[in-house]
Structure formats: C-alpha cells, structure tokens
Amino acid sequence: MSKVFKNAGEAVYDIMSGSIIMIGGFGLCGIPENCIAALEKRGVSQITCISNNAGVDDFGIGLLLKNKQVKKMIASYVGENAEFERQLLEGELEVELIPQGTLATRCMASGYGMPAIFTPAGVGTEVAKGKEVREFNGKQYLLEYAFDADFALVKAWKGDSFGNLVYKATARNFNPLMAMAGKITIAEVEEMVEPGQLDPNEIHTPGIYVHRIFQGANYEKRIEKRTIRKLDQ
C-alpha cells in the first residue's frame, strides 16, 4: 500500500472533529503549513491540539484558533498570539501549559513505547498540582505521562515514498518526536525524492513511523522575527 498522497486535502481525509492532533514546529519554523490549511478547509472542530506554540494571529495554528476549531490547546508558550490570549483569559478555550522539555519528552516517550517519564521541570510550581512526585538520588521529579495522539502532522525538508524524513536546521524541533508519536502520522515535505536518494546514515525519522506522506505546495515559510546585522558588526 502506498504511503504517498497527492496533497494535504487527501492526506487528512479522515481527521474528524474531536480528534487529538499533534502539530510540529517551533513558532512558525517547521510547521506543516499545508496540513493546517487543509484542516482549516475541512472545517473540523473541537480538536485538541498539541503543539509547542499557537502560531500568530493570521498564520499557523492561529488560523484554526481564529475559526474556533480548537477546543483545547496543549502548548508551552503562546505569547505571540493575541487572539489565543484573549480566548484563554475569557475562558473560551481550554489550555494546558506545560514545560517545553516535558512536552518534547512526552512525545518522545510515546514514540519509544514508554508510558511515562520523570522530570524535575515544574517541581514546586502549579505544574506539579495533582502529579506524583518521586525522589531519586535526593532530587524530586514529577511523573508525566506519554501523549496519546490520534494524528501527528509534521513537516520535513526531504522525504521518500517509504516515509523516511530529513529535516533542515532548527525546523527539526518537535517534528521527529511528534512523527514518532502519532497513531497516524502525516508528513508533508518540501522535496519528495526517490527511495535511495536519501543517505540512510542521515535519515532523522525512519519511515516506519510515517503513515502518509505528500509533497507540500506553496510554502510561505513566514519569518516571525526578522533580525539582521550590518556587515561591519
């Protein structure tokens, strides 16, 4: 059975309202633009979204928030999105803010087949409320559970029909972790190549984790904060 799909619309055909969906990326860097646009178009609602950030008001996950398609957001940092903050403060949106390393490692645990992890992040803070605390070697750790996501939507630089993926620079971030963690993982790539063209030594995500793959189109790759220096600096 081929993993290759024609486009985002076809690849997300069975994502239903109420799904738990992981979305890769850090800020706007490495986000699955095509899949997000397809979700927006498909009009699914009441989704639980697991992603480090919530996009900006008019791009990334911000598009789904604006349409009120998101019931619950699980993220570590949402500071770049005014609409998100408004919905949160007015109680229109359920939000679970969790430490970034905890978020990453709960994805990893899922992809590694481990039910839970222990981390010191959040000990003594409101993040620890209701969680089991265990001491190892004199230091306290919180028990945090692996995520259980229906779908993972990730973006890679290159991929092949086996689902093998390679990411570019810091656009890697959460993508390989979420790719491992989805019950169904959908990868969009900037460049689809023939099997054998990717060096097996350099593959970041082995194809076994990827269920569907397609060549993305019309990447905007918006830069959130363009910072530059003068030549003589």
Place this chain on the structure above:
Amino acid sequence: MLDKNQIAQRIAKELKDGDYVNLGIGIPTLVANYIPDGINVILQSENGLLGMGPFPIEGDEDADLINAGKETITTVPGSSFFDSAMSFGMIRAGKVDLTILGAMEVSENGDIASWKIPGKMVKGMGGAMDLVASAKNIIVAMMHTNSKGESKLVSACELPLTGINCVKKIVTNLAVIEITEKGFLLLERAHGVTVEEIQNKTQGRLIVEGEIPEIAF
C-alpha cells in the same frame, strides 16, 4: 545605574572558557555581544542548536534557522542541530553549564517567578521551567524594580513560580547579588548607586558585609 546592555556586559564576566550557555529572551540575549576576549563559549538554543552565531546579514535570513526567541540567526563552525527532546535531554542531564534568564520576581531563597500574571498575562513557561530545574548555574538578569516601582527581589514570590531554590546570582540595573542561605548577599553596586538605595528597593532580606565595590567592566 546600569542600562540593559551594561547588565549584559556585567553578566558576560561570569562566563568561563568552554562553558555551554543557554541565553533567555531579552537582556540575556545581549550577553552574546560582550563575551570577553579569550573566552570561548558555546551557545545553546533550546529549539535545537548548539553553536549559535550572530544575526545574519541582510539577504541571508533563513526561515528554518531561528533561535528560541524566534529571531533569525546563524551558526558558527562546529555547530549541531537536534530535536527538542535531545535539547532538553542535555539540559536535564546537566550538560548545560550556565543558564541566564529574565524574571518578574526572585525570592531570597532562590525561587523564581517569570511566566504568568494571573488574570492578566499568560504567555507560558516555554523552556524556562526545564532550564531552572536542571542547570548547574542560574543567573537572573532583570531590573531591580517593576514598572510600578515595586521591588522584584522579594522575601517570597507572590506570582506563580517557575522553579524553586535555583537562582544563584542576580544582576540588576542597581546591583550584583548572590543568593545565599541567609538571603540576598550584596556583592557589587552600580556606579553612583548607594547601598541605602539598594536596601530601600530590595523587599527581601539584603545582607551587606563590609565595603561594597562598584561594578567594574
């Protein structure tokens, strides 16, 4: 009184050759501009990069290459990329020597609050909770008082905590302060700032032992 760049410049004196350093958003980012001659440090950006370089020159910006503040950056020779789990793995395992970050409040026992003002501002903790829970050395860069003129160096934090018993040192616009078992130990004062002024603007217990030298660069 120090400006933001001078706070960064003073903190840069704390860097040791060979340190792996994570710089938070705001004043901490400026520390990279003042790394002393002869000191080589490797900057870690928790979104998945060791060996962060300066901002790119115009035209070289790459949407796929940003720092944790979402700013376009470059890499230095010898840099490496990795995923977010490995990034926080190296933080959790204590491989990152020094974390420099901002704060809204720091208490005299080293608790830090930096991520939330209930009912007003919710941005999230990002990677700060992971960093303060595991870094070997944590320095806070911040103004001594908030916009209302209230002390940010307090006996106990009122705002939601980011981490407990973790901050080692604070560099503000007025002073350099070490967190000790007895409270805030005043180490240095900014040029033209008296010990009395620092005392008045420090709500937590301030310990003053002997002559307090001025901050030198």
